Amino acid sequence: MGEHADASLAERIGTGAGVLLSVLDLEKRYGPGCEACLELTGPQRSTNICPRCRSVIALRGVSFDLREGEILGIVGESGSGKSTLVQCIYFDQDVSHGEIRVNGQNGGCDVTGLPRSEKRRLRSRLMGMVYQNPMQGLRLDITSGANVAEKLLEADVFHFARIRERATGLLARTEIPAAFVDRLPRTLSGGMQQRIQIAKALANNPPLVLLDEVTSGLDVSVQARVLDLVRELQRELGMSMIVVSHDMGVIRLLADRTVVMKDGGIVEQGLTDQILEDPQHPYTQLLVHSTL
Amino acid sequence: MTLEELLPGSGGFRYNFAFLDEGAKREVRRALLKAVALPGHQVPFASPELPIARGWGTGGLQITMSLIGPNDVLKIIDQGCDGSVNAVNLRKLLVATTGVRTTFDSREATILQSRHRLPEIPLKPHQVAVLQVPLPEPLRLVEPSEIATRRMHAEGDYARMWVSLYEDVIQNGAISLTAGYPCRVNNTYIMSPSPLPRWDLPLLNGAEHLTLLGAGREKRVYAVPPCTSVQPLEFEDLPFTVESFAGMSCARCGSSGTFLDEIYDEKTGLSSRVCSDSGFCVLVREGAIQPRRPTHG
Numbered sequence: 001m002g003e004h005a006d007a008s009l010a011e012r013i014g015t016g017a018g019v020l021l022s023v024l025d026l027e028k029r030y031g032p033g034c035e036a037c038l039e040l041t042g043p044q045r046s047t048n049i050c051p052r053c054r055s056v057i058a059l060r061g062v063s064f065d066l067r068e069g070e071i072l073g074i075v076g077e078s079g080s081g082k083s084t085l086v087q088c089i090y091f092d093q094d095v096s097h098g099e100i101r102v103n104g105q106n107g108g109c110d111v112t113g114l115p116r117s118e119k120r121r122l123r124s125r126l127m128g129m130v131y132q133n134p135m136q137g138l139r140l141d142i143t144s145g146a147n148v149a150e151k152l153l154e155a156d157v158f159h160f161a162r163i164r165e166r167a168t169g170l171l172a173r174t175e176i177p178a179a180f181v182d183r184l185p186r187t188l189s190g191g192m193q194q195r196i197q198i199a200k201a202l203a204n205n206p207p208l209v210l211l212d213e214v215t216s217g218l219d220v221s222v223q224a225r226v227l228d229l230v231r232e233l234q235r236e237l238g239m240s241m242i243v244v245s246h247d248m249g250v251i252r253l254l255a256d257r258t259v260v261m262k263d264g265g266i267v268e269q270g271l272t273d274q275i276l277e278d279p280q281h282p283y284t285q286l287l288v289h290s291t292l
Numbered sequence: 293m294t295l296e297e298l299l300p301g302s303g304g305f306r307y308n309f310a311f312l313d314e315g316a317k318r319e320v321r322r323a324l325l326k327a328v329a330l331p332g333h334q335v336p337f338a339s340p341e342l343p344i345a346r347g348w349g350t351g352g353l354q355i356t357m358s359l360i361g362p363n364d365v366l367k368i369i370d371q372g373c374d375g376s377v378n379a380v381n382l383r384k385l386l387v388a389t390t391g392v393r394t395t396f397d398s399r400e401a402t403i404l405q406s407r408h409r410l411p412e413i414p415l416k417p418h419q420v421a422v423l424q425v426p427l428p429e430p431l432r433l434v435e436p437s438e439i440a441t442r443r444m445h446a447e448g449d450y451a452r453m454w455v456s457l458y459e460d461v462i463q464n465g466a467i468s469l470t471a472g473y474p475c476r477v478n479n480t481y482i483m484s485p486s487p488l489p490r491w492d493l494p495l496l497n498g499a500e501h502l503t504l505l506g507a508g509r510e511k512r513v514y515a516v517p518p519c520t521s522v523q524p525l526e527f528e529d530l531p532f533t534v535e536s537f538a539g540m541s542c543a544r545c546g547s548s549g550t551f552l553d554e555i556y557d558e559k560t561g562l563s564s565r566v567c568s569d570s571g572f573c574v575l576v577r578e579g580a581i582q583p584r585r586p587t588h589g
Contacts, residue, residue: 116447117446117447117448117449120447120449124451142455142459143459143462145462146455146458146459146462149455149458150451150452150454150455153451153454153455153458154451158454158526158527158528159527159528159529160458160461160527160528160529160530161529162529163458163527182462
């Protein structure tokens with residue numbers, strides 16, 4: 001009864017789809033930590049290094065919801081914790097404190113405490129990741145097709161013909177010529193490697209795709225094509241996305257909603273247009289004005 | 293001073309029964325117990341100095357030495373053959389240090405130590421197969437780091453093993469691995485049954501006997517307990533197959549349903565096929581058992 005009431009409420013107020021991912025009070029610390037860490041770091045203090053114990057507070061009190069089919073932008077300068085945040089969501093890093101809830105998983109409870117094998121299962125079925133550096137997301141010593149196949153094999157798809165069809169189909173969709181499917185990614189250009197990563201991330205048709213600075217290493221014309229591809233695929237498949245970038249242009253092009261981060265904390269969040277047209281926090285104002 | 297002078301009954305210094313001291317045997321047995329409890333899981337053990345170079349069957353040798361008793365009947369084969377130089381050397385060492393009876397008939401043996409083959413006649417519950425393993429880690433081909441492969445086993449993270457099979461099919465049209473074909477044991481760990489040919493894997497699956505595998509260089513043992521599933525990795529649409537010897541038969545005993553070796557005659561330039569399992573072949577020729585007709589392959 002309660003769930004139905006909530007759903008109809010959500011429809012009435014026009015939020016559309018349900019929440020796919022909830023991040024609650026996430027904290028990531030590197031170092032021993034002390035009692036004063038949170039007090040002496042953060043956006044207000046303009047540092048994420050605790051002066052007393054020298055721990056790095058990479059994330060602090062980060063909370064947000066991601067709805068189904070939504071693209072959330074995360075923007076901020078280097079060291080603001082953007083990449084750490086998506087790596088925590090993708091289970092590449094363990095969190096120090098806080099919760100991550102994924103709709104329908106683990107009974108809707110926190111998943112950060114699950115065993116690693118469970119996290120891997122969850123990740124291989126529900127998430128795709130595109131890293132800034134293809135070296136991180138691809139294995140350069142196996143063929144492009146095998147890189148995509150790996151994601152399917154992780155999710156226990158063991159039908160060879162189906163794997164092959166999916167891999168070649170996705171690579172074709174991401175504009176990798178058929179002749180390159182059985183080549184090593186090492187021999188391909190940066191833009192192509194990035195598109196192979198996108199194909200790999202989409203292999204299982206995941207409801208959540210994480211994009212970490214996908215265009216940062218590419219030249220401008222290639223950037224535009226990759227961004228177009230991402231946008232098209234999102235419209236076609238309707239998955240949720242978290243797009244991390246330091247580039248306001250990328251955020252403007254892709255994100256429905258945007259979170260602005262600084263020194264590990266969120267300083268402002270809201271609709272992307274709102275953030276860009278009427279930034280409230282001084283740091284956001286600086287960011288918007290320095291790029292426009 | 294020769295080995296003979298050092299051996300039991302020669303009056304001088306005497307080696308312990310089965311060469312290894314009792315502490316070393318217990319260490320191997322402890323590892324074996326753990327290995328049997330966790331089918332397919334590789335268990336490290338502390339290994340003493342040995343009279344045979346590592347890589348020459350010392351993994352299997354230490355298992356046999358730690359298990360053998362005076363009443364055991366021993367059969368040692370190499371590539372299926374009782375007469376291979378490695379088998380002969382290991383047999384001589386074990387006989388000299390234990391005095392046990394040996395046999396070429398796999399049905400009589402209580403302990404059967406082997407490299408590369410299991411006997412054609414399935415072993416019985418009272419028999420133990422000891423296999424000498426050169427490369428115990430099936431994931432080594434895809435991951436050089438030992439820390440990483442242990443984590444992968446612990447978490448059942450076998451996608452990269454599958455990727456290597458996928459690439460094999462892409463390059464060769466089929467999975468081209470012959471010996472050491474990766475198998476899933478008890479639906480849990482992936483094991484290298486190295487260096488058994490594919491032919492022998494159906495003999496391991498649900499077998500009545502205990503199989504113990506030992507790697508001397510890596511100092512590890514692992515096991516397939518009786519009645520345990522051993523499933524070769526296969527794609528759903530590309531089923532696992534064993535070697536085919538269709539239309540061939542043994543030139544000596546006439547069997548056509550056995551694993552055949554090719555023998556090349558330099559003088560005549562002709563090649564012929566003979567049973568790899570020499571003990572089986574002899575039994576057929578002596579009339580003790582019927583020649584084999586194709587059952588699989």
